Amino acid sequence: MEYVLAQAGVAVFAISGVLSAARQRLDIFSIVVVGLLTAIGGGTLRDVILDVPVFWLEDLTAFWVAMGASFAAFIGIRFILKLPLRLLSYLDAMGVALFAVQAIDKTLAFGHSAAVAVVMGLITSIAGGIIRDVVTHRPTLLLSRELYATPIVLGGMLYVALLHLMPSPFCRLVAMGVIFGIRAIAIRWQLFLPLRLTLKIDLDQEQG
Amino acid sequence: MEYVLAQAGVAVFAISGVLSAARQRLDIFSIVVVGLLTAIGGGTLRDVILDVPVFWLEDLTAFWVAMGASFAAFIGIRFILKLPLRLLSYLDAMGVALFAVQAIDKTLAFGHSAAVAVVMGLITSIAGGIIRDVVTHRPTLLLSRELYATPIVLGGMLYVALLHLMPSPFCRLVAMGVIFGIRAIAIRWQLFLPLRLTLKIDLDQEQG
Amino acid sequence: MEYVLAQAGVAVFAISGVLSAARQRLDIFSIVVVGLLTAIGGGTLRDVILDVPVFWLEDLTAFWVAMGASFAAFIGIRFILKLPLRLLSYLDAMGVALFAVQAIDKTLAFGHSAAVAVVMGLITSIAGGIIRDVVTHRPTLLLSRELYATPIVLGGMLYVALLHLMPSPFCRLVAMGVIFGIRAIAIRWQLFLPLRLTLKIDLDQEQG
Numbered sequence: 001m002e003y004v005l006a007q008a009g010v011a012v013f014a015i016s017g018v019l020s021a022a023r024q025r026l027d028i029f030s031i032v033v034v035g036l037l038t039a040i041g042g043g044t045l046r047d048v049i050l051d052v053p054v055f056w057l058e059d060l061t062a063f064w065v066a067m068g069a070s071f072a073a074f075i076g077i078r079f080i081l082k083l084p085l086r087l088l089s090y091l092d093a094m095g096v097a098l099f100a101v102q103a104i105d106k107t108l109a110f111g112h113s114a115a116v117a118v119v120m121g122l123i124t125s126i127a128g129g130i131i132r133d134v135v136t137h138r139p140t141l142l143l144s145r146e147l148y149a150t151p152i153v154l155g156g157m158l159y160v161a162l163l164h165l166m167p168s169p170f171c172r173l174v175a176m177g178v179i180f181g182i183r184a185i186a187i188r189w190q191l192f193l194p195l196r197l198t199l200k201i202d203l204d205q206e207q208g
Numbered sequence: 209m210e211y212v213l214a215q216a217g218v219a220v221f222a223i224s225g226v227l228s229a230a231r232q233r234l235d236i237f238s239i240v241v242v243g244l245l246t247a248i249g250g251g252t253l254r255d256v257i258l259d260v261p262v263f264w265l266e267d268l269t270a271f272w273v274a275m276g277a278s279f280a281a282f283i284g285i286r287f288i289l290k291l292p293l294r295l296l297s298y299l300d301a302m303g304v305a306l307f308a309v310q311a312i313d314k315t316l317a318f319g320h321s322a323a324v325a326v327v328m329g330l331i332t333s334i335a336g337g338i339i340r341d342v343v344t345h346r347p348t349l350l351l352s353r354e355l356y357a358t359p360i361v362l363g364g365m366l367y368v369a370l371l372h373l374m375p376s377p378f379c380r381l382v383a384m385g386v387i388f389g390i391r392a393i394a395i396r397w398q399l400f401l402p403l404r405l406t407l408k409i410d411l412d413q414e415q416g
Numbered sequence: 417m418e419y420v421l422a423q424a425g426v427a428v429f430a431i432s433g434v435l436s437a438a439r440q441r442l443d444i445f446s447i448v449v450v451g452l453l454t455a456i457g458g459g460t461l462r463d464v465i466l467d468v469p470v471f472w473l474e475d476l477t478a479f480w481v482a483m484g485a486s487f488a489a490f491i492g493i494r495f496i497l498k499l500p501l502r503l504l505s506y507l508d509a510m511g512v513a514l515f516a517v518q519a520i521d522k523t524l525a526f527g528h529s530a531a532v533a534v535v536m537g538l539i540t541s542i543a544g545g546i547i548r549d550v551v552t553h554r555p556t557l558l559l560s561r562e563l564y565a566t567p568i569v570l571g572g573m574l575y576v577a578l579l580h581l582m583p584s585p586f587c588r589l590v591a592m593g594v595i596f597g598i599r600a601i602a603i604r605w606q607l608f609l610p611l612r613l614t615l616k617i618d619l620d621q622e623q624g
Contacts, residue, residue, distance in 0.1 A: 018407075019409070021350070021407075022407040022408060022409045023408070023409065024347075024351050024408065025353060025406050025407070025408035026350070026351065026353070026406060026407060026408075027353070027355070027357075027358060027400065027405055027406045028405045028406070028407070029357040029358040029361050030350045030351075030356070030357050030358075031407055033330070033334075033350060033357055034350060036327075044257060048256055048257065048259075048464055049460060049464065049470050049473070050473070051259070051464075051467070051469065051470070053259065054257050054259070056324075057257070057258070057320060057324055060321060060323060060324070063323065063324075063327075064323075074407055077407055077409060081409060112473060113476060115476060115479065115480075116472075116473055116476070116479075119452075119479075122449070126449075130551060134342055134348075134550055134551070135338060135342070135348045135350050135351075136348075136350070136351060137346075137347045137348060137351060138553075139440075139553040140550075140551050140552075140553060142437070142442070142446045142449060142450060142551050142552070143440050143442065143446075143551075143552060143553060145441060145442070145443070147443070148446070149443075149445040149446050149449055150443060150445040150446075153445050192443065197443055197444045198441050198442060198443045198444070199434075199437075199438040199441070199442060199444070199447055199490055199493055200438060200439070200440065200441035200442075201435070201438045201439065201493060201497060226615075227617070229558070229615075230615040230616060230617045231616070231617065232555075232559050232616065233561060233614050233615070233616035234558070234559065234561070234614060234615060234616075235561070235563070235565075235566060235608065235613055235614045236613045236614070236615070237565040237566040237569050238558045238559075238564070238565050238566075239615055241538070241542075241558060241565055242558060244535075252465060256464055256465065256467075259467070261467065262465050262467070264532075265465070265466070265528060265532055268529060268531060268532070271531065271532075271535075272531075282615055285615055285617060289617060342550055342556075343546060343550070343556045343558050343559075344556075344558070344559060345554075345555040345556060345559060
């Protein structure tokens with residue numbers, strides 16, 4: 001079940017990469033490359049930093065799912081564009097929640113501390129999207145005012161805390177629920193963190 | 209012979225990095241850094257993902273060639289700018305063809321599947337250029353309408369297929385010929401994939 | 417003493433990441449992520465390329481310092497903005513000098529050549545800043561006319577040369593002094609390399 005969900009997460013990320021790439025007129029191969037980078041970039045970075053075998057070199061399933069989803073998105077773009085965009089955001093939020101929890105498990109399994117695990121959860125779930133934004137030359141998701149990193153950090157910290165208190169499957173459900181829940185609420189009601197938890201300075205003035 | 213060609217590929221990539229960097233007024237050290245990143249970035253990423261020793265740490269030749277070519281390009285920029293730009297594109301296409309085939313060989317030699325090898329061929333031959341575009345803050349080559357990724361993917365797939373059918377040196381020649389050939393034709397007649405194999409959506413409208 | 421200085425370098429890099437991120441209105445978690453990337457990105461890349469354990473996985477101190485400095489910068493932004501911006505530049509220059517020398521030591525300790533060590537010194541001290549600029553979608557520091565890479569390259573070359581001539585602690589002091597000194601002079605009098613050591617071409621014209 002979880003394996004299937006993970007592949008669904010990969011597919012959703014690939015589709016989001018295709019949608020991002022398709023803002024310029026690109027040919028099918030460039031679009032598939034962006035889809036692939038988005039879907040497997042985060043996990044690749046995680047594995048390279050942990051110095052463990054890169055996951056898609058060990059089990060090609062994720063690779064083929066990302067490839068297939070990118071091609072399918074290219075072909076079925078009209079169908080996708082008829083879906084409410086919010087649906088894609090919810091699917092993306094589900095993928096993020098799953099990626100984060102799986103990355104935390106993997107990192108802990110290799111003997112790293114809880115703090116490192118939370119960071120790896122964050123890296124795995126946002127690096128793909130950042131790479132997507134960088135190669136398509138757009139402001140990265142870190143620059144959006146949306147609550148993107150926040151639910152992952154909160155849910156990740158909750159997850160490693162809960163692991164001391166209750167059986168693992170239950171913790172996972174709670175953590176994924178929290179990550180998805182906060183993000184979904186933010187998408188639904190377009191919420192941001194309160195202004196006092198944000199920052200904007202006019203540095204150019206200071207630099208003058 | 210092939211070793212010499214590989215170094216020539218490195219040199220051409222370094223020059224393309226210098227040309228890209230020199231669009232802003234940069235000093236010689238920044239320009240050489242961009243030249244180096246362009247020339248050895250792709251192979252570095254390949255080796256990091258495969259978790260094998262990074263090639264220029266093992267044999268510094270490529271490193272010095274990239275360095276030398278960057279300096280030479282800086283000094284001889286007037287001479288380079290007198291060359292037809294198309295000549296540089298053809299040289300770049302040759303470098304790409306060679307890099308892709310070598311990366312596929314290296315990946316297969318480490319026991320990975322044909323699919324992984326083709327991806328590594330693609331990564332090795334385009335990542336340097338993408339890094340060059342990112343650090344010089346320009347739209348990446350993935351966003352250009354040019355046939356850049358396409359010949360590498362097609363030639364790479366052909367190469368791993370041919371390896372089952374005929375002796376390796378012959379396959380390499382054919383694959384490099386196909387990659388270079390398609391790219392050269394695209395450069396010469398400014399060809400793109402047919403419109404139906406491209407995609408452009410106006411997502412902002414959908415998001416509104 | 418040196419350990420403390422290194423952590424101070426990490427803290428300064430984190431603060432520069434926060435200042436860069438805060439040009440857009442971001443929430444606290446995104447800002448901390450940018451601070452972290454800036455502070456530990458360079459060393460992470462160095463360790464990944466050298467294929468040695470990533471430093472902050474082995475000793476979490478740098479990680480917590482980066483995290484703490486980012487939070488502190490978020491909270492105390494008004495205080496930071498009252499400091500002369502030049503002070504931050506000097507602190508950054510100190511961090512760069514220290515990072516470069518430490519990276520050279522580490523690289524040599526793993527048996528690599530002097531040339532590789534100088535490159536690793538450069539990578540470690542500028543990659544964090546480049547990543548910061550890329551994820552905040554701004555022109556990277558490589559594109560600035562400031563003398564940024566130059567002092568590191570010169571000081572690094574001097575350092576590996578001096579190591580053959582005199583005891584290591586003395587070499588380190590000289591090298592760090594040179595890197596910091598050139599950078600500080602450049603900041604103070606806004607110096608650049610002479611025009612003949614820079615390059616700017618109008619490639620679009622050539623490409624037409």
